[in-house]
Amino acid sequence: MTYPWKNWDKALFAEVAGRHWPGAEPVLPRLSRAANHGRLWFAVAAGVAATGGRTGRRAAARGLGSLALASLTVNTVGKGAVRRTRPILDTVPVIRQLHRQPVTSSFPSGHAASAAAFAAGMAIESPRWGAVVAPIAASVAFSRIYTGVHYPSDVVAGAALGLGAAAVVRSLVPPAPGTPEPGADVPIAGLPEGRGLHVVVNSASGPPPLLSPPADRIIAALPEAAVGECTEDDDLLEMLEKAARTAVEQGGALGVCGGDGTVALAAAVALRHRLPLAVFPGGTRNHFALDLGLETVEETAAAVRDGRAATVDVARHTSLDTPDRESAPFLNTFSIGSYPDLVRVRERWSRRVGSWPASVLAAVHVLRTCEPVDIEINGRKRSVWLLFAGNCRYSSVGLAPVRRRDLNDGVLDVRIVDGGRFARTRLMGAALTGVLTKSPVYTEATVRRLRVRLPGAGVHLAYDGEVAPAPGELLLDKVPGGLVVYRG
Numbered sequence: 001m002t003y004p005w006k007n008w009d010k011a012l013f014a015e016v017a018g019r020h021w022p023g024a025e026p027v028l029p030r031l032s033r034a035a036n037h038g039r040l041w042f043a044v045a046a047g048v049a050a051t052g053g054r055t056g057r058r059a060a061a062r063g064l065g066s067l068a069l070a071s072l073t074v075n076t077v078g079k080g081a082v083r084r085t086r087p088i089l090d091t092v093p094v095i096r097q098l099h100r101q102p103v104t105s106s107f108p109s110g111h112a113a114s115a116a117a118f119a120a121g122m123a124i125e126s127p128r129w130g131a132v133v134a135p136i137a138a139s140v141a142f143s144r145i146y147t148g149v150h151y152p153s154d155v156v157a158g159a160a161l162g163l164g165a166a167a168v169v170r171s172l173v174p175p176a177p178g179t180p181e182p183g184a185d186v187p188i189a190g191l192p193e194g195r196g197l198h199v200v201v202n203s204a205s206g207p208p209p210l211l212s213p214p215a216d217r218i219i220a221a222l223p224e225a226a227v228g229e230c231t232e233d234d235d236l237l238e239m240l241e242k243a244a245r246t247a248v249e250q251g252g253a254l255g256v257c258g259g260d261g262t263v264a265l266a267a268a269v270a271l272r273h274r275l276p277l278a279v280f281p282g283g284t285r286n287h288f289a290l291d292l293g294l295e296t297v298e299e300t301a302a303a304v305r306d307g308r309a310a311t312v313d314v315a316r317h318t319s320l321d322t323p324d325r326e327s328a329p330f331l332n333t334f335s336i337g338s339y340p341d342l343v344r345v346r347e348r349w350s351r352r353v354g355s356w357p358a359s360v361l362a363a364v365h366v367l368r369t370c371e372p373v374d375i376e377i378n379g380r381k382r383s384v385w386l387l388f389a390g391n392c393r394y395s396s397v398g399l400a401p402v403r404r405r406d407l408n409d410g411v412l413d414v415r416i417v418d419g420g421r422f423a424r425t426r427l428m429g430a431a432l433t434g435v436l437t438k439s440p441v442y443t444e445a446t447v448r449r450l451r452v453r454l455p456g457a458g459v460h461l462a463y464d465g466e467v468a469p470a471p472g473e474l475l476l477d478k479v480p481g482g483l484v485v486y487r488g
Contacts, residue, residue, distance in 0.1 A: 009153045010087075016145050016152075017091040024146060025095055031136075032143035033098065035111050040140070041067055041118045048122070048129055054295045059126040062169065063133070066121030070113040070165035074158065082107045084154070092148035102149055109150045109158030112141040116162030124170050186484055188276060190307030194222025196252025197278060197304060198243035200266070201229045202236060205258035205283045214257045214282045214297055221301035225255065240266050244273040253304070253486075257297070259283025260332055260464040267314055267483055268329045276484040278304050283465075288331045291404045293488025303486040311481040312407040315391035317463065319471040330391060330463040336452070336470060337386040337417075338370040372419025376453035383419035389476050390415075393446060410480040411446040418443070450476040 021028075034040040045060035052059065084107040089097055119137035123130020141159055144150040150158075191197050201215045212220075215227050228243065230236050244254050254273070256266035257280035270277040280300045281289040292312075294300045303309070317334055318327040349361050372383045390413035392404050453473045461470040 009151045012152045013087055013145060013148075014091055017093075017148060021146065028139065028143040028146045029096055029098060031139055032111065032147050032149075035115065035140045035143075038067060038071065038114055040136075041114060044118075044133060044136070052126070052129060054290070055126050056129060059122045059129045062125045062166075062173070063118040063121035065173075066117040066162070066166040066169045067114045069169055070117035070162040071110060073161055073165060074108060074110045074113045084151075087148055087151055089148045096147050098147050098149060106150055107154045107157060108161055109141070109144050109154045111144050112150070112155040112158030113162040113165070115140040116159040117165045118162075120163050120166035121169060124166060185308075185310050185487075188307045188309040188484065191222075191252060191304050192224075194218075194225030194301070194304060196247065196250045197222060197225040197255050198247045198252060199225055199227045199255030199257060199278070199280065200236070200239045200243050201227060201280075201282065202256075202258030202262040203229050204232050205262050214280060217297045218255075218257065218280060218301065221298050222304060225304075227255075236262065237265060237269070240269045244269050244275055247275055248273055253278055255280060255300075255304075257282035260285065260287055261466045263288050264329050264331050264464040264466075267331055271314055271329070271479065271483050276309055276486065278486045285465075288464075291407060292485060294486075295488075299488055300486060303488060308487055309484050310408070310487045312483050312485050313392055313410060313481060314479045314483050315389070315412060316477060316479065317461070318475045318477070320473040320475055321471040328463065328468075332391055332464050334389045334391075334461065334463045334476060335387060336375065336454075336459060336461050337373050337384055373459055374455060375459075376455070377416070378451050382416070384416055385419055386415070386417040387452070388415040389413065389450060391478070408481050410478065411448060412450060412476060412478065414443075414445045414447055414450060416443040448478065452476065 031040070041063065045064050048056045049060040050056075083105050086102065086106045089101075115137035119130060119133045122133050141155050144155055145152055199218055201218070203213075203215075215229050218225060218227050226243070226246070228239060230239050240254070240256070247254050253276040254266060254270045255278035256263055258266075260283055262283070263279055266279075267277060269275075278300055279289045279292060279294060280297050281294060282297075286295075289295070289300070294303065312331075314329050314331065315334065316327045316329045318325050370385055372385050373387075374381070374383050375387065376382070377384075377387065390404075392407050392409050393411065393413045395403050395405070451473070452475075454470050455472075459470045460467055461474075462468075
């Protein structure tokens with residue numbers, strides 16, 4: 001049987017072969033060879049991961065994952081399903097031809113599939129990096145026609161398979177949320193060169209720096225800022241208070257570099273002194289900074305110079321056991337029970353097996369190893385494995401909260417995993433079937449206040465990475481929009 005499209009395919013191939021393409025001869029054959037076995041894309045991924053920060057690393061990983069699926073599909077299904085001989089090279093100038101001609105089926109083009117999959121995967125995670133890589137991917141795909149190893153339809157089919165592979169990977173592993181919207185933007189003067197900014201760097205927070213220490217990077221980006229380092233021998237709260245008082249006198253702002261616990265303490269000081277807060281990522285996870293759209297010290301510095309700021313909520317837990325009702329703020333999460341274990345296991349496994357499987361593993365681990373806690377929530381007695389309260393609504397993967405889009409919504413995101421008869425078995429079954437949030441022993445709600453009583457002793461609570469003994473009775477509430485922060 002004769003297919004009319006084959007005539008057009010061969011005619012277009014001949015047109016490309018017979019036309020002179022200025023500047024292509026020294027570039028396209030080399031580019032085509034560089035893409036053999038994905039070497040070009042591995043090199044690009046390494047460069048993006050090294051220079052593109054957290055977003056670059058995610059984009060590189062997604063691009064390589066999409067490439068792997070596309071290559072697997074082409075080599076195990078595509079090449080075997082359609083056996084097509086390679087084009088005849090009579091019309092292709094010798095200077096364009098590859099030194100080693102491929103001998104596998106011409107349909108579909110594996111190079112085009114890999115190029116499209118890698119570029120599409122990158123674009124799904126980061127449109128900016130996708131735009132950078134797309135011209136290279138298109139050049140690789142065209143080079144396969146230019147060098148005479150594929151017909152145009154081979155390249156089109158390969159590219160379609162690559163795009164499909166990227167779409168499949170996206171459905172299995174959704175991309176990270178885009179740039180968040182912390183809250184209402186507020187007019188605030190920029191601080192040129194950091195003039196008036198007083199920063200406290202907690203040198204005990206986070207992993208050891210790979211390049212220069214955070215304090216040096218802050219000074220390089222904001223040379224007129226006052227930067228002090230807090231060591232293990234210093235009083236962090238005292239340093240923050242001193243920096244805040246000086247910032248008030250100069251009409252400036254308070255800055256902090258450290259983990260989420262350090263940032264929460266600085267937020268309380270900034271709130272008390274009515275100062276804007278600049279958060280420089282310096283911890284292990286940097287959840288709050290990431291939700292502000294700040295991934296690097298340099299991004300925070302740019303926000304300070306430009307005066308980009310917004311209002312955010314501050315949550316707090318207040319002990320009702322003492323007359324002075326001492327409060328402690330938290331910017332991210334508060335929990336009683338097994339949540340710290342849940343997060344630790346999920347984060348350990350998420351990079352290896354993906355977010356949803358890691359969430360399942362974490363739920364199974366927690367249910368296997370933890371015991372429920374008897375508490376009262378708003379006057380109702382409950383036996384719970386977990387009481388979680390997030391500062392604003394979190395998006396989720398299973399039980400595990402992941403990211404926030406709005407840091408000024410005025411609510412607490414409350415999640416409860418009940419104990420009781422057969423609760424462990426029922427929730428574990430829900431975890432294994434992927435319907436964690438539909439389990440009858442799991443509850444979600446958004447509230448503005450929550451009163452908790454702990455009849456028993458020896459219970460601990462966790463907030464923003466800090467662990468402390470729980471009082472007999474406490475109140476969770478918020479200061480809506482109470483803090484001004486620099487944002488990405």
